[in-house]
Amino acid sequence: MSKCEQCIVREFSSLKALNKEELLKVASCKTSYTIKKGEPLFEEGEVINGVYCVKDGFCKLSKLSTNGKDQIVKLVKAGELLGQRSMVSDEPANLSAIALEDMEVCFIPKSEILNFFNKNNQFSLGMMKSICGDLKESDLHVVSMAQKTVKNRLAETLIYLQESFGKNADNTLRIQLSREELAGMIGTATESCIRILSEFNKSGLIELVGKKIAIKDLNKLKKVAE
Amino acid sequence: MSKCEQCIVREFSSLKALNKEELLKVASCKTSYTIKKGEPLFEEGEVINGVYCVKDGFCKLSKLSTNGKDQIVKLVKAGELLGQRSMVSDEPANLSAIALEDMEVCFIPKSEILNFFNKNNQFSLGMMKSICGDLKESDLHVVSMAQKTVKNRLAETLIYLQESFGKNADNTLRIQLSREELAGMIGTATESCIRILSEFNKSGLIELVGKKIAIKDLNKLKKVAE
DNA sequence: TTAAAAATATGATTTTTGTCATAAATTTGC
DNA sequence: GCAAATTTATGACAAAAATCATATTTTTAA
Numbered sequence: 273m274s275k276c277e278q279c280i281v282r283e284f285s286s287l288k289a290l291n292k293e294e295l296l297k298v299a300s301c302k303t304s305y306t307i308k309k310g311e312p313l314f315e316e317g318e319v320i321n322g323v324y325c326v327k328d329g330f331c332k333l334s335k336l337s338t339n340g341k342d343q344i345v346k347l348v349k350a351g352e353l354l355g356q357r358s359m360v361s362d363e364p365a366n367l368s369a370i371a372l373e374d375m376e377v378c379f380i381p382k383s384e385i386l387n388f389f390n391k392n393n394q395f396s397l398g399m400m401k402s403i404c405g406d407l408k409e410s411d412l413h414v415v416s417m418a419q420k421t422v423k424n425r426l427a428e429t430l431i432y433l434q435e436s437f438g439k440n441a442d443n444t445l446r447i448q449l450s451r452e453e454l455a456g457m458i459g460t461a462t463e464s465c466i467r468i469l470s471e472f473n474k475s476g477l478i479e480l481v482g483k484k485i486a487i488k489d490l491n492k493l494k495k496v497a498e
Numbered sequence: 499m500s501k502c503e504q505c506i507v508r509e510f511s512s513l514k515a516l517n518k519e520e521l522l523k524v525a526s527c528k529t530s531y532t533i534k535k536g537e538p539l540f541e542e543g544e545v546i547n548g549v550y551c552v553k554d555g556f557c558k559l560s561k562l563s564t565n566g567k568d569q570i571v572k573l574v575k576a577g578e579l580l581g582q583r584s585m586v587s588d589e590p591a592n593l594s595a596i597a598l599e600d601m602e603v604c605f606i607p608k609s610e611i612l613n614f615f616n617k618n619n620q621f622s623l624g625m626m627k628s629i630c631g632d633l634k635e636s637d638l639h640v641v642s643m644a645q646k647t648v649k650n651r652l653a654e655t656l657i658y659l660q661e662s663f664g665k666n667a668d669n670t671l672r673i674q675l676s677r678e679e680l681a682g683m684i685g686t687a688t689e690s691c692i693r694i695l696s697e698f699n700k701s702g703l704i705e706l707v708g709k710k711i712a713i714k715d716l717n718k719l720k721k722v723a724e
Numbered sequence: 725t726t727a728a729a730a731a732t733a734t735g736a737t738t739t740t741t742g743t744c745a746t747a748a749a750t751t752t753g754c
Numbered sequence: 755g756c757a758a759a760t761t762t763a764t765g766a767c768a769a770a771a772a773t774c775a776t777a778t779t780t781t782t783a784a
Contacts, residue, residue, distance in 0.1 A: 312633045335637070335641050337642075337645070337760075338645070338646075338724040339724070341645055342643050343640065344642065357630045357633055357634060360626050361627055361634065367637065388618065393615065393616050396615075396619075397622075399516055399626070400626050400629065401586055403626065403629055404586045405587065407629060407636060410586065410637055411593065412561075413636075414569065414640050415561050415563050415571065415638045416563075416641045418684075419563035419569055420563070420564075420565070422771065423770090430607075451733095452731080453731065458644075460771075461773075463734085463772075463773080464735085464771060466731095466736075469732095483732075498565070541743075647740070648741070686742085687741075687742050689741095689742075689764085690740090690742070691763060692764085693763085693764075696762095696763070696764080718772060726783100726784090728755065728781100728784095729782070729783090730779100731763085731779080733777080735776085736773100736774085738773075739768070739773085740769100740771070742768080742770080743768075743769085744765105744766085744767085745767100746761100746763085746764085746765085747763080747764080747765100747768085748763070749761080751759080751760065751761080752757100752759070753757095753759095754755100754758100
């Protein structure tokens with residue numbers, strides 16, 4: 273059982289409002305997991321009963337649409353909490369969480385979190401702020417999906433991926449999604465996604481290095497994103 | 499100054515967790531307004547500094563997209579609170595709120611709400627649940643926008659309007675949106691919206707009574723919505 | 725190592741949706 | 755009550771995007 277005091281999740285999430293004593297309680301009740309790339313942390317409809325702390329790795333939150341395609345609603349990285357909404361609403365998961373690379377996570381049971389809600393107002397306020405941030409993002413996402421073209425959205429998404437997940441030494445995006453996953457983020461057919469990537473490549477906005485993608489002209493790409 | 503005890507907002511929102519004493523405090527600090535149809539309650543980017551209680555009427559929450567079109571993100575009816583996200587995040591409004599019919603609202607200053615956060619855990623938890631409900635809706639909205647056709651979304655929206663806002667004696671939708679607003683909800687061009695309405699009309703799914711809309715075959719419409 | 729499977733890529737075609745033009749109906753302001 | 759303005763409606767066309775087919779490359783697994 274490791275301590276939670278130095279954990280990256282404590283640094284970036286609402287857990288930062290917990291004091292030493294509370295952190296010890298968390299450390300004593302948490303369970304740690306390793307999730308392999310491609311494996312689910314939880315799936316849509318599953319009862320979660322707590323929150324997951326992402327210590328390392330990325331995952332996608334997605335929902336299966338009635339047309340059979342997977343829509344990626346959000347990407348989550350180290351330092352963030354997962355499952356807050358389900359826990360607060362007392363509902364099964366609305367989205368599936370699938371690891372995009374090997375992950376290290378900790379699970380904190382609901383009972384413990386609810387306990388902190390009652391004793392530590394800064395903690396509840398922090399979690400409320402985090403959920404509010406998600407809501408704002410999601411509303412913006414709706415507007416983008418509704419009003420922008422696939423080309424706009426692909427450009428927007430590539431910029432988001434670079435800004436949120438960084439790049440490798442060779443300038444390619446740190447987070448590597450398959451073309452199908454990328455299409456699932458922007459809400460389009462895989463072929464359309466590939467076609468526009470190829471077009472961006474030809475016009476020098478990006479460079480395709482095998483399956484990897486490097487942004488070549490950020491300013492022009494921003495213009496394409498509108 | 500009217501009392502808040504019997505107010506519809508108290509019945510349906512997180513205010514239900516407030517006790518008599520707290521309600522008296524709210525009653526003494528609130529301000530009441532009448533908003534005429536078409537007028538804004540607040541606009542995108544405005545600093546709000548509190549929450550609005552909708553006592554009567556409907557309003558739309560919308561955002562101006564980069565393409566110049568207004569995307570309606572959510573409709574709000576009597577009994578609901580407005581501006582919770584901005585208040586919790588301590589940010590200007592992300593969306594504009596425009597009355598769809600004459601409204602009666604009360605404004606409760608932020609300081610008062612934050613005070614309740616510190617003293618009444620059921621109240622904070624209630625508000626957190628309400629925001630979580632919005633987040634779930636918004637995520638579902640993203641999936642619908644990304645994966646469904648305009649036809650699917652129009653059918654879906656008509657059903658939503660009837661189920662959430664009811665119908666008049668003549669079976670037409672209680673809430674009356676212009677074709678432009680309806681297009682703004684489903685994220686399409688006004689002409690496309692009109693065209694599909696006309697198509698639904700011809701195939702007997704709905705009936706167009708002047709500008710008003712009546713759902714004729716709910717089951718078939720549900721199938722079109724997928 | 726190599727065959728099979730999966731992912732990426734691209735062309736051809738169809739469907740969906742947006743845009744522009746214009747007409748008809750309705751609402752507004754005097 | 756009537757002209758002007760706005761909203762609704764519809765046609766013609768263009769643009770965007772999906773689908774289907776197929777080729778090429780990469781990955782996987784025996």
